[in-house]
Amino acid sequence: MEKPANISSEVNVISYGNSSSNVSSTSVVLTDEILVSVGIVMLLENIISILLLSKCTRINFQIRILSLNLAVSDLFTGFVLAVPNTLLYEKFRCDIKKYAAFLFINVSLLIVSIMNLDRCFVFAYAMRYYSFITKKLMRKLCCFAWITGFPLTFGMFFGFDAKYGFSCELMAFHEMNAINSIFKGVLLCIVVVNFLMFGYLLYHSRKKLSRTYPQQKQPMPHQYSRMVRKLSVVTGVFLMAYFPFMMIMTFPILDKSSGIGKGIYSFTATMVLLNSACNPVFYVWRFSEPRYHVKRWFCFWNKRMREKIDRLHNQQYASYDIYTISTSV
Structure with a gap:
């Protein structure tokens, strides 16, 4: 769809786009300067995370390779945000930034899902874990996440009227159709599966502590509450960031033309972006060995x-x- 040439330097937090003929100026809530600043912070965070993971040889291989892939995907997300949207629009006359940004956001979603699945396998297989979850399998799963990110991103923005299905429409006002609804539904299902895995982890954490302290009628409160807090912070923040946004993206439950609708949509999308900024803290810096190397650097x-x-x-x-x-x- 052709957009006017005189675009604003401000960008929509959802679509990373500029003002178009069907978007009022009140929908523009973040400037390029803000998004570029957030992108630079994410770049620095994940560069440090990658350097740390390259030195942390004592971390479990499964955790290390997944955290490394997550840091790389978040690094690219930060790089995309750091590129001014006005520069991209002047060159391509299309809101292509949504494709680049959500390619890496979707890869991050898949990597975190694999991490949660890996934790479930620890409880399910116990001592047989390393017989099933091998290094070769983890490498294949990481490759699967990166490859799958492309069709998921293409499908969620698919447009029948666009050339080859690549839509230039702003993401917030992209028309829903059968194809993009299916792909958005797939992404929502991935988030819901993570809710189920979260419940599974909480249940087996309690069960494990019950076996550790059989003389107690209830698991030790301190150990259980500590484990619940860790799971809730790491997995809970991820779910709170993705679930509201994917619900809004998948179902037409929000009037994005209203002031309240724009605000809710902007807030949920911002949560998804900020989740990538939190990932280095939750999936790298919380381990003792990376913190050890950081202390030595300082x-x-x-x-x-x-x-x-x-x-x-x-x-x-x-x-x-x-x-x-x-x-x-």
Whole structure:
């Protein structure tokens, strides 16, 4: 669809687009400057995460490869946001930024889903976990996530009237049809499956603690509440970010032409974007080894402090090794 040449420098937080003939100026809530700033922050976060993961050889391979793929997809999301939309529109005369941004957002969705599935396999297979969840399988699943991101993104914005199905319409006002409704429904189903896995993890966490403390009628409150908090923060934030937006995208339950509708739509889409900024904290920096390397980087100027950090870190792993050997004997 042809858009007017005199576009504004402001961008819609949902579509990353500019004012068009069918979008009032009141729908524009974020400027290029804000989105570029958020994109730069995400770039820096995920560059640090990738550097950390490359040094963290003690982290479980399954966790490491999934976290690395998540950091790469979020890195590209930040890069896309950092490119001014006005520059893209002047070159292509089309809102193509929605395709690039949601390609990597959808890949992140799939990677996090694989992470949750991996946690479920830990409970389901227990000691047989490493026999089923091999390094080769994890690499295949990561490749599957990246490849699947392309048809999912193409399908969710498919337009019958557009050339080859690639629509230039703003995402917030893209017309729904049978094809894009199906693909949006698939994405919503992926989010719902994560809700089910979240419940499964909470149930088996409680069950595991009950076996650990059989003398108690109820699991130890401190351990259980700590585990629930960790699961709720990591998985809960992800679900709260994606579920409202995918509901709005899949079903025509919101009048986006109204002020309230625009506000809700903008808020839910912003939550999806900010989730990518939270991922480095939840899936990389929360582990002790990445934090250890960060501390060493911050103390690069102080040799004595680095030696102290190294000593404390080695003692932590040495204590674990001694405990493992003694219990096995």
